[in-house]
Amino acid sequence: MHKMKESFVELKARNRAMALLDEGTFRELLGPFERLESPHLEPQGIVPQCDDGVVVARGTICGERVVVISIEGAFQGGGIGEVSGAKIAGALERAVEDNEQGIKTNAVIVHDSGGVRLQEANYGLLSIAEIQSAIVALRNYVPVIGVIPGKIGCFGGMSMTAGLFSKIIITREGRMTLNGPEVIEQEAGVAEFDSKDKKLIWDTTGGAQRQAIGLADVLVDDDIAAIAEAVRTAVKEGKPSELRSKQIDLFLSRLKRIDPSKKISPMDVRNMWSKDENLLNEETAGTGEIKESSEKEMSRGRLWFEKLTGIKDPETGAVPSVLHADCKLGGEEVRYIAVVPNPNNRFPRARKGEVGLEEGWTIAKYVREAVEADAGKAEKRPIIAIVDVPSQAYGYKEELLGIFQSCAAAVDAYATARFAGHPVISLLVGPAISGAFLTHGYQANRIIALDDPGVLVHAMSKQSAARITKRTVEELDEAAKKVPSMAYDIQSYATLGTLEELVEGINPEAPKAEDIETIKGKLNKAIEVTRKSGIRDLRNRLTSKNALTGRAAGIKVRRKLKEEWN
Incomplete structure (x- = not known):
């Protein structure tokens, strides 16, 4: 007689964590009775939750130490805010420290998340960057295993996080994609992606399709026993020989x-x-090549790339929308990378400077080239990301072909470079929006921004954010007055304490020669400070004067996690 299947998808986050751990070993950290609620929801009339929708549990799997992080999709769509993000990042950071001390600690993350919690916006975006950094560090020691069961799925920046996992276990009910159908429809129109066409959605982003084309590893039935066994197998197998995010x-x-x-x-x-x-059949495989026009579209990113490198009309490689060059700065060679518009981009949704399928993988290629070339050197060349990215590309083909994995590859490359000792500095000269900023610039040791109305940081366009949160744009603007992380302007972003410096008095669109020299000096200083600190992770983002107040809740979460860890 066959045992009846029990649904894993229908379990709450806490029960999912219990189901994966060896019987009797579940121990929750920062549980609901500690009332670590988000301080940013109540001012907006939203009832907070005592664990902020994330369960962190210690225990064992197959007798090995493990931390299981389980996201509750029923609360705010599993969205990542300051507290929930700090719980995930902080737990992974503690696991990294364990392994550095020779205490093997595995990690399993159960994803049920729509990505950034838009009611906290930049807190979520910042947290996801820190989660991604911790995953890259932890993978050096143990496999980081992801489970995507279903209900909400795995969207937004959290899909990019999944693209960094050592192994992904997914059900047919699970979905994994960067941009949700509603957001694509809002940004690109119903002809691009019909959010009401359920079959199209599942065929494009569902678990069976993801596993079939190699963007997930194990397809399992929605059954507690089957999923727990798949996780046990992954723990026993250990680190994989190859990671998707490195297969450029x-x-x-x-x-x-x-x-x-x-x-x-x-x-x-x-x-x-x-x-x-x-x-593959070479005769039937399309190339979609378009002859590149000699006319280049100028953007802030291209302008600053040309000014800082001294290269006018730089040569482009196979993907003209990603520029890179090695030039002297302060007496040493640095690598500059910029994403720029290409009106003839093979993929039409990435023609205005968006980060698309080819852009993510190409950024990863240029970063890893520098890492490999400098592998034997005592001092590694700095990498400077010039950031002017309006968003990731929104399109059907982008989601079908795995734009989340392309973006994850760039994240992986930048974080790997930073951990290898390359000072990574980001210079924000234009918009730094959503998954595009996570892909290009957010993994930097230090971030410098120009103080200008055109320099924006946020998780999503206002129109899409309004649709997803079921608010008007005016209501979002009003909420931003109470919660600065919801605002788009760089001054509000600076209150979070992440910027190394906000540089005043420079016209981003028409910089003078002395302005260029000023910025070169700021970049040199950031490189010097990075090397002198010796810090290769992102902990410095929590120590600035602004961070002590702007990120007080996240700092508290990390402190309490440390106290309860063992």
Whole structure:
């Protein structure tokens, strides 16, 4: 007689964590009775939750020490805010410290998240960057295992986080995608993605499709016993020999075989990507090549790249929207990287400076080239990300082909460079929005921004944020007066304490020669401070004067986690 299946999807976050741990070993940290609520919800008329929608549990799996982090999708759609983000990042950081001290501690993360909690916006975006950094560090010691069961799924910046996992276990009910159908429809129109077409959504982003094309590892039934066994197997197997987020050449070659000007179905991608690359039919594989126009579209990112490198009209590689160059700064070689508009981009949704499929993988390529070239050197070259990115690309093909994984590859590369000793500095000269900023710039040791109305930081466009939160744009603007992290302007962002410096008095669109020298001096100083500190993770973001007040709740969470850890 077959045992009846019990649904894992229908469990609450706490019960999911219990179901994965060895019987009798569950111990919750920062549980609901400690009342660590988000301080940013009540001012907006939203009832907070005592654990802020994240369960952190210690215990064992197959007798090995493990921390299980389980996100409650029923609270605020599993959105990541200051407190919930600090619980996840802080727990992973503690696991890293354990392993550094020779105490093996595994990590399992149960994703049921819509991404950034828009009611806290920049707190969520900042937290996700820190979660991603901790995952990259922890993977050096143990596998970081992700479980995507269903209900909400895995969206936004948290899908990029999943793209960093050592192994992804997903059900057919699970979805994994950067941009939700409603957001794509809002940004690109219903013809691009119909949010009411449920079959299209599941065929594009559902668990079966993700596993079939190699963007997830294990497809399991929605059954407690089956999922727990898959997690146990992953723990026993240990670190994988290869990580998806490092397979740059493979994924870039796959994208080159796609013709974006033609329709492509989920089954087309399965047929192409489920086979070995050498077995693909070269005759039927599209290239979608468009001859590049000699006319370049000027943007702040391109302007500052040219001014800082001294290279006018820089040469471009196979992906013209990503510029890179090695130039002298302060007597040493540095690598500059910028994302710029390309009106002839093969993928139309990435023609205005957005980070798209090819952009993420190409950024990763240029960063890893520097890491590999400097591997044997005592002093590693600095990497400077010039940030002017309006958003990630919103489109059907982008989601079908795994833009979240492309973005994750760039995140991985920047974090890897930082941990290897490369000073990574971001210079914000224009918008730094959503997944595009997470991809290009948010993994920096230090962030410098120009004090200008055109320099914006946020998790989503106002129109899309209004649709998702079911508010008007005017209501969002009003809420931003009470919660500065919801605002778009760089002055409000500076109150969170993440900026190394906010530079006044420079015109981003028409800088003078002395302005360029001023910024070069600021970059040099940031490089020097980074090297002198010796800190290679992102902990310095919690120590500035503004952070002590602007991120007080997150700092408290980390302190209490440390107290309860053992």
